[in-house]
Amino acid sequence: MINVIYGSTEEGKKYLDNLRDREESVQKDVINTVKEILEDIKENRNEALIKYINKFDSENVNKNNILVSKEEIEQAYEIVDKEFLDAIKLAAENIEFFHEKQKRNSWMITKEKRVMLGQNIRALENVGIYVPGGTAAYPSSVLMNAIPAKVAGVENIVMVTPPSKDGSINPNILVAADIAGVKKIYKVGGAQAIGALAFGTESINKVDKIVGPGNIYVAMAKKSVYGYVDIDMIAGPSEILIIADESGNPEYIAADLMSQAEHDRLASSVLVTTSKELAEKVKKELAKQVEALSRKDIILDSLKNYGVIIVVNNLKEAINMSNEIAPEHLEVCIENPFLALGEIKNAGSIFLGSYSPEPLGDYIAGPNHVLPTSGTARFFSPLSVDDFVKKSSFIYYSKEALFDVGNKIIKLADTEGLTAHANSIAVRMK
Amino acid sequence: MINVIYGSTEEGKKYLDNLRDREESVQKDVINTVKEILEDIKENRNEALIKYINKFDSENVNKNNILVSKEEIEQAYEIVDKEFLDAIKLAAENIEFFHEKQKRNSWMITKEKRVMLGQNIRALENVGIYVPGGTAAYPSSVLMNAIPAKVAGVENIVMVTPPSKDGSINPNILVAADIAGVKKIYKVGGAQAIGALAFGTESINKVDKIVGPGNIYVAMAKKSVYGYVDIDMIAGPSEILIIADESGNPEYIAADLMSQAEHDRLASSVLVTTSKELAEKVKKELAKQVEALSRKDIILDSLKNYGVIIVVNNLKEAINMSNEIAPEHLEVCIENPFLALGEIKNAGSIFLGSYSPEPLGDYIAGPNHVLPTSGTARFFSPLSVDDFVKKSSFIYYSKEALFDVGNKIIKLADTEGLTAHANSIAVRMK
Structure with a gap:
């Protein structure tokens, strides 16, 4: 149902590069x-x-x-x-x-x-x-x-x-x-x-x-x-990435992977862990828990196509991989999740610790659930108050202040061949 | 060379609606x-x-x-x-x-x-x-x-x-x-x-x-x-709008209109004034000053096609018109320009007073000259530091805090038919 890769960051990255191509084609x-x-x-x-x-x-x-x-x-x-x-x-x-x-x-x-x-x-x-x-x-x-x-x-x-x-x-x-x-x-x-x-x-x-x-x-x-x-941004298929060490709870992690997978068949659920043992346990938990879920078919499809568990050597590798993928949702299920916060460069929303599952953020914690998908967290941000404001600059110069810089403006305008720009200053400095 | 409209806000608005259709068609x-x-x-x-x-x-x-x-x-x-x-x-x-x-x-x-x-x-x-x-x-x-x-x-x-x-x-x-x-x-x-x-x-x-x-x-x-x-935004043709009362200096205003007009043949230069006298003087100044400018042909073309002087009854009308047009550059050449600042809703950059001409902002004052064009100042902003950052939300809940809201999350997830979301909370609350 879900692939487990025991491999280097490189192998994992290769697998995950395909994620970027999930877009539906438009007829x-x-x-x-x-x-x-x-x-x-x-x-x-x-x-x-x-x-x-x-x-x-x-x-x-x-x-x-x-x-x-x-x-x-x-x-x-x-x-x-x-x-x-x-x-x-x-x-x-x-x-x-x-x-x-x-x-x-x-x-x-x-x-x-x-x-x-x-x-x-x-x-x-x-x-x-x-x-x-x-x-x-x-x-x-x-x-x-x-x-x-x-x-x-x-x-x-x-x-x-x-x-x-x-x-x-x-x-x-x-x-x-x-x-x-x-x-x-x-x-x-x-x-x-x-x-x-x-x-x-x-x-x-x-x-x-x-x-x-x-x-x-x-x-x-x-x-x-x-x-x-x-x-606003046009959302692509969404994803969760969970970083876990040996302290991660396989039952919780499996449940969280599936809460993403149930959205649609293009959703991607990724676990990156330093623990082989956890990887195997999560795989078992997925098989067990999915049976009771109403959207089982969708979950199995998306886990099979875009789900993956990647076992890495250390947390640094895990975080690097997450930064490469720039996931919409990132759960950090490690001993001291706060210490990872400074290393996380690209993620829409970050969920710290075992009691901050994605649905908490989807519904009730307060931060927005409209998040950058499909790797766009490298440059896009969650929906926020900033998206509903506009800014206007304003400039006031006194006559004396303008005279101080007037010749420099004229020089720059002339250099750019914009003589009417220069003229606008010159008529004031006569 | 430039049209003068002695008219109501409505007549002016009609004239200016054409501005929105300046886009070049793409082959x-x-x-x-x-x-x-x-x-x-x-x-x-x-x-x-x-x-x-x-x-x-x-x-x-x-x-x-x-x-x-x-x-x-x-x-x-x-x-x-x-x-x-x-x-x-x-x-x-x-x-x-x-x-x-x-x-x-x-x-x-x-x-x-x-x-x-x-x-x-x-x-x-x-x-x-x-x-x-x-x-x-x-x-x-x-x-x-x-x-x-x-x-x-x-x-x-x-x-x-x-x-x-x-x-x-x-x-x-x-x-x-x-x-x-x-x-x-x-x-x-x-x-x-x-x-x-x-x-x-x-x-x-x-x-x-x-x-x-x-x-x-x-x-x-x-x-x-x-x-x-x-x-970044894809810039359309650019514009200046100058609001002036009888205190406006026709020589300066004409120079500033032309500093915009010289950019290209689609550039738009608009004066909205409460003074008929000023309107006529600016028109004369335009004809006089343009002769010495190297980009005379472009200036005359853009003034003819997209330039206009609109005479209105009062400052309120002038500001309303400016808010409708949402100009890239707005010069406020009135007795006390600061008092208008609170009334200006839509403008990329606002230039206050007679010694703050547009080229000052283009080159040297400090605010950005990459501005929303063609009426997009209703919702877009000048280029800024905000455009080069991304935001990630983060959430930490303790076990006790999650237990407080767990049932509410489950209720919301169930209402939306997302049972795997509900399951992610339920496995933690067992």
Whole structure:
């Protein structure tokens, strides 16, 4: 079910290089369909929007009920499981707490001769959050995408999500959105929802940024509108890497590998350990625990294709390998996990010790679960408050201060052949 | 030469909506050429790289001299104009000073039961900077792209730039790169340079992020490799917007409009003023000053096509219009420019008062001149130290802390149908 490699870092690296090629290929007809839908929405606005909703999702949605009503949200609170409600409230509280610490102030500095320089940091004004429907409707994702925007100070946070055939929205999603501070929820999904958020229609105002996961049509639509509005990263297949020494608990480690593997058949679960004995025990535990899990088939598939246990000589090798792979989730199950923190260069989220399993971070600890996938942790970061602000520099120079540097500016402008730049200084220095 | 609109915000907005459609269309054959070059570099590495350099730029470059030597840099220092050298050194110093203020620390928080949460902020390890050759070889751009990376703590900053026919590099560029902290400079430009940075060759190591402006081939190549590595924003046509009341100086304002207009025929220069009189005076000044400028033809073209003076009723209207347009550069030439700062929502860089003209910011003040163009200041920001770091979250929970929230995690995982997630908690709580 899962390969065990007893080998050097090199051998392991070779095996894992294949991970980078997990991307799904995008069919030409998907690209064309998305293009067509976006153009239609841009031109025909609500008319096109309602047409696609009726065609793809529900015939019960029209321009008068596309916006989820206050009553629908109140009703959702009554329907949902009370334990779920308690749990989602705690999650929201913890996520808000953590993201509050990410906030930054605008700042300025003064220099001599009354020079002032600074940076204004402001929240985006309008943000749209995409939430998938059906079995991929995850209330936790609603929190993780909306709360950083709310903490940043975004005034208008709206959400789009495909309705069921009867025109309703999953009540768990409605409740999560309400708790997370979403102002308006629209019953629309797919490329048409992205088009509406990017271009605006009579019912839906255009936004500055679109975030949130979606299927291939949604991902392609987001890519298409990028630049016209901002988008978040487009997530690739996800992964967990666990570094463990002989102190690792095989039962826990096997469970954590499978919690990643159950996501989809392209998910990758990797254990890098210094202990042969642990490797064998984890393999046995996987076989044992998988039997009771509802997503057994997916788990077995992804463990077989993209799962691996690599036995290395020492922790240094393990950490080097992890830095090469730059995993989305990294669990560090070693004697003193804190000592590894300084050595970890590339990872989306780091889980320290045996009682900090990935699902703790997925749901309740507070840090974001929207993380860089497929090795992009080398340069991308978890979703954060930073993703919902924009910065403007500002510059004030007094006449005297400008005169001090004027000739140097003219010299640089002339060197670059930009004489009108030089002229802009020269007219002031006459 | 330039249109004057005496009108409401609405009329002006309509006129300016056209600005958003300034994008150059990309020819199909450009896309195909770029794709071919990138695939060739990925597969055949140095062999392909040298082939393209010899074909497009210089036959004098081979694998033994593609890296600029220490001697070449020393020689450059001897060749360059001493006043230029002084000016570029001052610019570098000011840019470094401003960007140092942007640095952020990693942070952590502790909660009860030994819970620790935090965010590790680390510099990217490898960054590649693209610098155009020929007439677009701007030493100021080298500083603006490299210094934020250096301040962030990037270990390996490399530069690529196309050589002249004889295989040499503009000495001004070499000196700027050396001052800015670039470690290695390679004599290669175009899509092949981007391919080498993204995939690596025997001569050039692969990087984590590529920044810097380039022609359409470079821009397309950057777009293609995005996700495989990170890239900066792809700049569109640029613009200046000047807000002025009756206190504005028509001579200065005309000069500043033209300093933007000289960049290229798609550049846009906009004056929004509360004073009819000023509008007329600026128009006259434009006609007068343009005669002495070397890039007169470009200036007249861009003023005619994308330049406009809009007379509005009051400052509030002017600022609203500016917020709608979200200009790359915004000059505020009014009685008390600081009072406008809080009202300005969208702008790349803000220049306050009559002695803070755009070229001051382009060259020497310190804030970055790589700015969001074409209205993207609604959601994008100036290039900064933030663009050269990545963040990792970390989570530590003790056994007791996990037990406190375990059942809530299980509830959320079960609600989402992710039973292996629930299992990861359950095995620990047995």
